[in-house]
Amino acid sequence: MELNGLLMMDWLGKPVWMWALFLLFVVVLLVVDLGIFHHDQHEIGVQESLKMSAAYIALGVLFGGWVWWELGAESGLLYLTGFVVEKSLAIDNVFVIAMIFTALSIPRKYQHRVLFWGILGVIVLRGVMIGVGAALVQEMAWILYIFAAFLIFSGFKLLWLAGQEEEMDINKNPLLKFLRKYGRVANELHGQKFLVRLKDNNTGHYAWYMTPLLVALLLVEVADVIFAVDSVPAIFAITTDAYLVFTSNIMAILGLRALYFALSAMMERFKYLKYALAILLIFIGSKMFIADMFGLMKFPPVASLSITFLILAVGVGYSLWKTRNLAKG
Numbered sequence: 588m589e590l591n592g593l594l595m596m597d598w599l600g601k602p603v604w605m606w607a608l609f610l611l612f613v614v615v616l617l618v619v620d621l622g623i624f625h626h627d628q629h630e631i632g633v634q635e636s637l638k639m640s641a642a643y644i645a646l647g648v649l650f651g652g653w654v655w656w657e658l659g660a661e662s663g664l665l666y667l668t669g670f671v672v673e674k675s676l677a678i679d680n681v682f683v684i685a686m687i688f689t690a691l692s693i694p695r696k697y698q699h700r701v702l703f704w705g706i707l708g709v710i711v712l713r714g715v716m717i718g719v720g721a722a723l724v725q726e727m728a729w730i731l732y733i734f735a736a737f738l739i740f741s742g743f744k745l746l747w748l749a750g751q752e753e754e755m756d757i758n759k760n761p762l763l764k765f766l767r768k769y770g771r772v773a774n775e776l777h778g779q780k781f782l783v784r785l786k787d788n789n790t791g792h793y794a795w796y797m798t799p800l801l802v803a804l805l806l807v808e809v810a811d812v813i814f815a816v817d818s819v820p821a822i823f824a825i826t827t828d829a830y831l832v833f834t835s836n837i838m839a840i841l842g843l844r845a846l847y848f849a850l851s852a853m854m855e856r857f858k859y860l861k862y863a864l865a866i867l868l869i870f871i872g873s874k875m876f877i878a879d880m881f882g883l884m885k886f887p888p889v890a891s892l893s894i895t896f897l898i899l900a901v902g903v904g905y906s907l908w909k910t911r912n913l914a915k916g
Contacts, residue, residue: 599830600828616841631699636847636848636849639842642845643838646838647839648670650834651663651667654666662831664889665828666835668835668892668895669822669826670838670839672818672825673835674842675863675867676814680811681846681854682850685854688701690758691806693776693800699848702843704804705844709811709840710837710840712808712811712815716819718829720832731827731875732876739868739869739872741868742866742869742872745868746865749862749865760806766797771794771795772798772799773799776800781797781798783796824871824874824875856907859902860902862902863898863903870894
């Protein structure tokens, strides 16, 4: 009886059993992913990556179907919109992760290990940020307008930066420079180990050293925090339901590792997608102001999902068409 009472308790607007069910679902996915399909550190090819990504997208959509059945059509549409938006914004994260692995010379067969453990940190970090965001929205509803204005600003900034040819130099990253200067970092990989005991040339004693694999993991986590500054306000601009925000966010991120290995092999084919992502941020940020302008309680979820799909479809189609010669080569 006590257990039933605990499971039915309300937490952030939903009963505890719904949160527990989702977290159990995530744990099962991660165990199956690493324990069964990737227990051996093999190099993941584009074909395998696309199959994994399709499976994660299918699971994300199926969970959206369950949300629709359990919470209603509007909640289902809001979840799916959040899922699509977060999945799209995560693509930008893929490009940065690829730069990190290239700068640190991480072989493809070890990249999945970094991304797997990285996703655990991301779940915790996103959970904290979403929890803080939900508390702020509950206490100060007007902060949604600040989120919206920030998204519009971010969209225009990304639109301007998308036209710049200059690429980011990971070697100038402040965290990487700090670790190399003050931390014990091994010069080369030691298999799939994150830490290794090596002899200190100065003292002659053995000490723990970070391998490039651990450095890559730390940089991936920091990169996600930076990207979350855009993605978390974006999902709150779609819905303030903490359960929908968290589940759509995590389901989109879970498939990021699978999507990475396909996109990193053909990043040049999606070089114009940044323009679509910039327009998407501007649209999401503008929805609240548009709804107020026309006296609506909220922007219609069906219209929001449809416009999101249209922006992304045009962006992907245009990018693939503009880079069609690369595919022929």
